[in-house]
Amino acid sequence: MLLLLLISSAFLLPWAGAGRIIGGKEVKRHSRPYMAYLHIQVLYPSSRKAYSCGGFLIGPDAVLSAAHCVDKNGTVRVTVTLGAHNISVRERSQQRIPVERWVTPPKYSSDGHINDIVLLKLKTKAKINKNVKQIAFSGSNERVTVGTKCSVAGWGWTAVEGRGSDVLMEVELKVQNDEPCKQLFHNYLRHSMMCVGDKKGKKTTYEGDSGGPFVCNQKAYGIVSRGVGTRPFPKVFTRISYFEPWIREQLRKFALQELPGSPSSD
Ligand SMILES: *[C@@H]1O[C@H](CO)[C@@H](O)[C@H](O)[C@H]1NC(C)=O
Numbered sequence: 001m002l003l004l005l006l007i008s009s010a011f012l013l014p015w016a017g018a019g020r021i022i023g024g025k026e027v028k029r030h031s032r033p034y035m036a037y038l039h040i041q042v043l044y045p046s047s048r049k050a051y052s053c054g055g056f057l058i059g060p061d062a063v064l065s066a067a068h069c070v071d072k073n074g075t076v077r078v079t080v081t082l083g084a085h086n087i088s089v090r091e092r093s094q095q096r097i098p099v100e101r102w103v104t105p106p107k108y109s110s111d112g113h114i115n116d117i118v119l120l121k122l123k124t125k126a127k128i129n130k131n132v133k134q135i136a137f138s139g140s141n142e143r144v145t146v147g148t149k150c151s152v153a154g155w156g157w158t159a160v161e162g163r164g165s166d167v168l169m170e171v172e173l174k175v176q177n178d179e180p181c182k183q184l185f186h187n188y189l190r191h192s193m194m195c196v197g198d199k200k201g202k203k204t205t206y207e208g209d210s211g212g213p214f215v216c217n218q219k220a221y222g223i224v225s226r227g228v229g230t231r232p233f234p235k236v237f238t239r240i241s242y243f244e245p246w247i248r249e250q251l252r253k254f255a256l257q258e259l260p261g262s263p264s265s266d
């Protein structure tokens with residue numbers, strides 16, 4: 001369902017991005033130096049379609065995002081832009097780097113967005129500077145408590161009937177207990193997902209802020225993963241702590257150049 005939405009919006013709006021932050025505000029330029037903009041070019045069946053996702057830098061050549069962003073029917077080519085604020089402009093701060101390959105957990109399933117996480121390996125290392133920096137992510141024993149307010153940024157749409165934002169927007173959302181997500185998503189898994197959102201429905205991400213980090217206390221705890229149609233509440237984010245050992249292992253493999261070619265499922 002989400003996949004179809006993503007693809008159909010990509011057909012209509014090649015550059016608009018598959019997601020939207022609603023009820024947020026523009027961030028101070030370069031105050032989120034870990035943010036990555038993913039431009040995803042569909043190569044098959046037609047090469048004229050493209051869409052975008054969010055992501056975040058966790059190593060000089062490593063970006064985390066949502067697996068469903070790169071798992072489309074047909075192959076895709078991914079380019080990451082770091083150091084961006086206004087994505088419609090080629091800012092001097094921007095570093096545009098092609099993605100060499102990526103890896104998803106062996107048990108990733110696009111049906112229900114189970115294990116919706118991907119680690120992208122960049123072709124060249126990013127130059128770390130004041131506009132481009134890594135962010136730490138939560139350890140396997142770290143959890144944020146229900147009620148904690150964390151922030152999520154993206155270049156998605158700013159209204160349901162709106163358009164993509166060219167500047168980076170951010171919204172604060174609360175960690176919820178699992179109940180609203182269990183009710184709405186039959187395959188909600190509390191160990192690997194987190195339930196997030198604004199109960200009043202005034203503030204939200206949509207699916208194409210997909211891949212962006214849910215940041216609590218300067219650390220990434222979640223990855224924007226799924227929602228239902230235009231419903232603003234609740235949203236399911238991938239729980240990073242569950243995947244921490246897997247991420248560390250993949251980073252070691254990146255360093256050793258041992259990864260199989262992408263797309264891969266190891
Ligand atoms: C993927 O695309 C092919 C070719 O267009 C089509 O035959 C197939 O049904 C599609 N699969 C899914 C899951 O949409």
Ligand SMILES: *[C@@H]1O[C@H](CO)[C@@H](O)[C@H](O)[C@H]1NC(C)=O
Binds near residue numbers: 087088089166
């Ligand atoms: C982003 O850049 C474009 C192109 O220069 C400009 O038209 C637009 O107003 C800018 N957006 C914002 C919010 O400053």
